[in-house]
Amino acid sequence: QKEVEQDPGPLSVPEGAIVSLNCTYSNSAFQYFMWYRQYSRKGPELLMYTYSSGNKEDGRFTAQVDKSSKYISLFIRDSQPSDSATYLCAMHRAGNQFYFGTGTSLTVIP
Amino acid sequence: ETGVTQTPRHLVMGMTNKKSLKCEQHLGHNAMYWYKQSAKKPLELMFVYNFKEQTENNSVPSRFSPECPNSSHLFLHLHTLQPEDSALYLCASSQGSLSVGGRNEQFFGPGTRLTVL
Numbered sequence: 001q002k003e004v005e006q007d008p009g010p011l012s013v014p015e016g017a018i019v020s021l022n023c024t025y026s027n028s029a030f031q032y033f034m035w036y037r038q039y040s041r042k043g044p045e046l047l048m049y050t051y052s053s054g055n056k057e058d059g060r061f062t063a064q065v066d067k068s069s070k071y072i073s074l075f076i077r078d079s080q081p082s083d084s085a086t087y088l089c090a091m092h093r094a095g096n097q098f099y100f101g102t103g104t105s106l107t108v109i110p
Numbered sequence: 111e112t113g114v115t116q117t118p119r120h121l122v123m124g125m126t127n128k129k130s131l132k133c134e135q136h137l138g139h140n141a142m143y144w145y146k147q148s149a150k151k152p153l154e155l156m157f158v159y160n161f162k163e164q165t166e167n168n169s170v171p172s173r174f175s176p177e178c179p180n181s182s183h184l185f186l187h188l189h190t191l192q193p194e195d196s197a198l199y200l201c202a203s204s205q206g207s208l209s210v211g212g213r214n215e216q217f218f219g220p221g222t223r224l225t226v227l
Contacts, residue, residue, distance in 0.1 A: 002152075004152065008150065032213070032214065032215075034215055034216075036218075041221075041223070042220055042221070043114075043116075043200055043218035043219050043220045043221045044153075044200070044218045045218070046215055046216070046217060046218075049213070049215045051213075088153070090153075090216075092214065097155070097158075097166065098143075098155065098216060099152075100152045100153040101152060102150060102151060102152050103152075
C-alpha cells in the first residue's frame with residue numbers, strides 16, 4: 001500500500017467553479033500536511049501547511065485535514081485560469097522524511 | 111537572490127560524462143534535500159542533509175554522489191548515468207528536524223531538467 005494516494009486527474013473545470021482536491025494516507029503518525037502547486041517546468045510552491053486535524057483558510061484556498069479518516073483536502077473557491085497547475089499533497093511526522101502524492105493536474109477553462 | 115536557487119536549469123549529458131548540479135538556499139535553513147521527479151510518479155527522496163550531516167540515503171545508486179559543504183549549499187555529482195535517470199531534479203530546504211514545534215515545511219528550487227543520452 002502506498003503511503004499517500006492522490007488521484008492524478010486530469011481535472012478540468014470552468015472558471016469560477018469550486019475545486020476539490022484530495023489525498024488519502026495510510027500512516028496515522030503523520031502530523032503535518034502540506035499542499036504544493038507546481039506549474040509546468042517549475043519547482044513546487046508551498047500553498048498551505050497545516051498541523052493535525054481541522055481547517056485552514058488562506059484567501060481562496062482552504063485546507064482540511066481529517067485524521068480519523070486519514071483524508072486531506074484542498075478547496076479552491078472562484079477558480080481562475082492562473083490556478084491551472086499540478087497540485088501535490090505532502091505530509092510528514094516530526095523529522096525530515098516527507099511523503100508526496102503523485103499530484104493532480106488541474107485545468108481551469110476561461 | 112531569495113529562496114532556493116538551482117543551476118543549471120537544463121542539462122544534457124552523455125552516459126560517460128561527469129557533471130554536477132548545484133543548489134543554494136538563502137532562507138537560513140538547516141536541512142537540504144535532493145528529490146527526483148519523473149512523470150506520473152511521486153517525488154522520490156534521494157538524500158537529506160540536516161546540519162550538514164547526511165541523514166537519509168534512500169538506496170540511491172552510487173552514480174549519484176551528494177556533497178554538502180555548508181548548510182547553504184548542496185551539490186549532486188553525476189557520473190556514468192543511464193537514460194532512465196533523465197528527470198527533473200529538485201532541491202529543497204527546511205528548518206530541519208530540530209525545529210521548534212516540529213514545523214518543517216520544505217521550500218523547493220526550480221529544478222534542473224536532466225536528459226541523459
